Amino acid sequence: MTRFSAWNVFWQGISGQEGWTRQWRDPEPKPHYDVVVVGGGLHGLATAYYLAKNHGVRNVAVLEKGWIGGGNAGRNTTIVRSNYTQPGNREFYEDSLKLWEELSHDLNYNVMFSQRSHITLLHSPGAVDAASRNYNTMRLTGNSDAEIWSLGQLKEAVPHLNYGADARFPIMGAAVHKRAGTARHDAVVWGYARAADQLGVDIIQNCEVTGILREGGKVTGLETSRGKISAGKLGLAVAGNTSRLWNMAGMSHLPIESHKLQAFVSEPLKPLLDQVVVFGMGGAHFYISQSDKGGMVFGGDLDWYKSYAQKGNLPIVQDVAEAAMSVLPCLGRVRLLRHWSGVVDMSMDGTHFISKTPLDNLYLNAGWNYGGFKATPAAGTYFADLIANDRPHQVIANHDLRRFERGIQLDERGAGPDPKLHG
């Protein structure tokens, strides 16, 4: 395997690019693995990588029914941030952010994590206070990059937001999370795949799970489109399809609903916006950044009804465009190039599950709401830890499936037990 470096880019350029080999192998599935992770998305691949790297568990397979990164990994708006404030979430996402900061070096793959600042617009004194509470919590738990900006500071940094008298919701200031930013989502998928593969993980694409094998209360393996595979332990990381796999294990309900979330990208433009900007007011929700290729990448709310279909509908397109124009009025002549949608696991409190299950040897990673992409390194780390040690790390002590029975709701928005309200 040729290491990625400027030197090798130069050398391969001179010598005809022939030294670049497959970034991950295409192995036939073996009859047995110590751990099988279902789902070749970001979380599945990261879990396999950290199982091998942190726990020395190398007889690992990642099963993917299509091509790796074909689910929400490639459908999100690539925002990475850690400004969560509920205990448990706070530490988890901050750990994640720290891992993100070193991820390119760790994986030897440029995932283009750009810490360009994440700016939440604030429109009322009450919103400034509420944001201050959250950002004070970040400060006290180690984020010196959390700031509250005055209107003047914001105008200097992002001069072309709508500061005019015609703004429906005049801007009063902003909450700024400086170490947050964006990353190249596909590169993260491939980076984890390549790094996991180098540690011996088998990444098996076009391998659909058709059944989960049980002996009593214990999971023993899987039926797949490429044959039976026995597994010492089985981890599920199949956002959007969690309930379907759960049913295969002979289980029924989960605190999850599948909803669809649309995302949008414009034609490529010369640099127009240097930060991630987030707007939320009057029932609207909007976030935007510019990719390194130049496309404006943006999104908003869920389509508001349950769905497993990866296709969006026009009312939300319109809502998001209205918000876009209201926040950045210069976008009027910028053209939308593509919009698409992903199926997200919305949970009952807006927080995920990294959890043991009622079945032995079966572990669940699910319910990521809007947060799956940014969570990747931590989700992989802690899910691998859970699988390897069969007990939750302290950070994820309340990220289990049974927390609601105990009265724990990690509800960042205070929206209550209605999954669609946790966007």
Added chain:
Amino acid sequence: MIRIPCPFCGTRDHSEFAHGGDGSVTYPNLDAPMQDWHDAVFQRENICGVQVETWQHVNGCRMWILVERDTMTHEIHSVRPAHAGMAKALGAAS
């Protein structure tokens, strides 16, 4: 755009309606044990395929309806008033 045939108003864009939730959930009595309430409030079957769900014609007649809808294709198989009495009244009127 999903087009929902409201039993009271006729077919309308889904943007006139608000999606409620899983229509198959039966909420327990108020004095039922905590576990029953936990299951009703927090646990979902999350069907991929045809499921019964509640919608409200919130920008129309404000009636709650039960919609049998395929969550994969968005195809609607049936629609009826959520309130049995209303269903009866509609039947009598037609």
Added chain:
Amino acid sequence: MSASRLTKGGRIDRSCRLGFTWDGRSFEGYAGDTLASALMASGETVLGRSFKYHRPRGIMSAGVEESGAIVTLGAGERAEPNTKATMVELYDGLTACGQNAWPNVRSDVGAALGLFGRFFSAGFYYKTFMGLPPFEWGRGTGIWMQYEKLIRKAAGMGEASRSADPDAYDHVHAFCDVLVVGSGPAGLNAALTAARQGKDVILVEQDFDLGGDLLNQSDPVAEAQRRELVAELKAANVRVMTRTTAFGLYDYGTAGLLERVTDHLAVKPAHAPRQRFWTVRAAATVLATGALERTVAFTNNDRPGVMTVAAARAYLNRFGVLPGRNIVLSTNNDSAYVTAAELARAGANVTLVDLRDRVSEVHMVAMKAAGVEVKTGLAPLKALGGKSVAGVVLARPRGKSWAAAETLACDLLLVSAGWSPVVNLVSHRGAKPVWDKDLACFLPAPCADNVVMAGSAAGHWNTGDCAASGIAAAKTAMGESAESPALGGAETPVKPLYEVRLPGKKTKSFVDPQHDVTAADVRLAHQEGFVSVEHLKRYTTLGMATDQGKMGNVIGLALMADALGKEIPEVGTTRFRPPYTPVAIGALAGRNTSSHFKVLRRTPLHDWNLRHGATMTDAGLWHRPWYFARKGETITEAYIREAATVRDTLGICDVSSLGKIAVQGPDASEFLNRVYSNAFAKLAVGKARYGIMLRDDGMVMDDGTTWRLAENDFLLTTTTTNAGKVMVWLEELLQLRWPDLKVHVTSVSDQWAGVSVAGPKARSDIMACLQDPAAVSADNLPFMGVIETRLKGGIKCLIARISFSGELAYEVYVPSDYGEVMMDLLWETAEPMGGCLYGLEALGTLRIEKGHVTGAELDGRVTIDDAGLGKMASARKPFIGSALRQRPDLLRADRPQLVGIFPKDRNQTFNGGALLCKPDEISGFGEGWVTAVTYSPALGHWIGLGYVSGGHTAWQGKAATATDPVRQGDIAVEIVSPHMFDPEGERMHG
């Protein structure tokens, strides 16, 4: 390329000259031109620069698939980057310029990057820029972010304006029986067939003229037929929309259309929108979206002067431009022959090179007649020339490979590698295209919706077949049985051709010219394991440019199939996403932007408040009075005066935005008893009660007072924020959970205007306004009493003696239309008494002093006990939330509970949002937080509300710090009871 305008022919109006500016120079064209045709006629060849290597690019097509002539239209606030010159209808005064180049597209310094092209292979940026070169030393993201700045500047294409778009956009909603997309022979016939059966038809055409491919034909008979069809359509009341693109198909036959209303006009009418976004709900849809001609990957296939045969035909027959003098036309199918003859007849020297060894006699005879030399068994290997093509090296198939053959000089190289039906729209519906080996193209798969394909979009190549398939498609769409002609229609089968290269030789052949994706990039992707089409697309960016792969996708798939040793269908295809062509965000947004973004709700007293000096603030969607400043007062001075006045004399505050719900019926009291945590069953008629409702999960949902107006008639009030939510909730409970309860709920929020009159003199003020002043005497209207009475003039009103401020206070409601009269009456008496009007800020002060909770405290994560209202949770009856509020974590004694907060040094102030900590432990999550802060005129210092672990009793005598590192330093505070003023409530009972 030495293009020139012909003296006759085409659909341009030579009598109507249009002046325009390109890259700062003046040009002329004619009405009926596109920007591309006018520039071509003027001899301009280099119109763009490519994304990565800055290679010179010229016109490659005559339509939506254009990947070379991409320009910035207009300037300043109306600049429109990344515009395809082939899609811009020329008008007088148009300005456009090149982009992604310096100083200009003709001589671009950036072209030097091309010299380093060997290092810029697919995905090279994933392999470097992480740390210091050459071995990526370093940690963190700092070094990458320096590189990123340069990469961002180099990337992107055009430059967008930073000023607001000055134009307006409209939204239109429509219905129809049959929506026909495309007005070629298939679309025209489909629309007419449906219209003849009385169907309501909308025909959509992205071009400014109807006819599709018919517009590019020179046959006068075809033209006569086109005119006839168009005339008949108009007579049949078909709604014909030109300059309109169907950009997406969605659920239930919904289509999104973009209509360009004024883009093509030299003088834009003042009141017309620039564009309209249509949402059309169609019972049936016929897609007659045509087909796009493919090219071939060979070295320098992106040189200006290399274009599709179909493009040359359009420029010749439609725009009256002879695109070259000395033309080599390369094909693998029959469709190019007509064009070859037409070009020759127009005066060009044409050599036709056919990959196929044998061509039908009909074509050979026609070529001979037109003077076209035909060479068979050849394909282009390499284009010669720099900024415009000068010749072509040909190659001959040898086994599975190629051998170099002769070189031909030319100034125009036309390529046809077969046709790709436009299946994008049906693909939006999830219908995966299917590869047809015989036709060498993807055909649309059947779609579950009522969407029918017609014409070349369905794989019919001949005009006659297209027309017949249009008729059949319309019939199918209407539910009739119909027979479509056989697919294809060529005399000699197409011989698939995707790439020409010599074995082992390096090539510079472009698959996706706009993104500079080469055949070598596709092979490198394969070498590195990116073999799934979606991986190929993402790794190389193939098909992700503004043409969304219209030009290069199929070639890319073919090359990948070749590398894998598989067939194209085994490789698959990517899914097309809406929009079909890019759509201005402004059009999607329409009118609901800036001040019209989200409805603005005003109370019935809005204008009255403004007339009396209110400054407004946003409260959700509402505008509510924030404070009523006297001349020269700051907001702080104003609210302190207002709050003090309420406690001294009286104040009047608009509370009309509170939600008001009539709860009526024989089971109304039982209903409320279940909804509220406290008891409502025994509330007497003429009494009000404060109630708390919980969510199912036991958290506080909302609070408010409910008034029993009659045995079966209650008026329930909610907070402003939750008015809609509570209404929906009550309806849900009644219709879904408790259908047996005989209760009806009606929102009456908009029916009533309401004010709170608070302060020691509140009663006197109200008495002065009533027909029967005694109605509100202390005896007749005790604390929490409700009466219906009349204001002077006989205005019906409801008065409840309830208090949020802790003063003697009343809420007075009158029908909305009488709101201003009520205010005039109340204010007429209050003003001379020394009373004031007060807004939300003073309201906040008064309630903080009393420890009353609002949205800042009830943030959806708070239990009734946390909010200090535990005694309002009845132990004698179950209610919504009563089961789940008993969960263990919600009963923890150390949960944060509502407290009051004083600064230790009473002269100091502190902030809402500060965290409360032990002084020696300012870290972690702290012990609690401050929700609201105000200056208390009653107490003479700053005070706050907040939540602290264990509540105020646990903090008695203990020091605490309010820390606010994001705004202010640490302040020493005392934790006190939340009831900071008049804790016994003597004032309001007085």
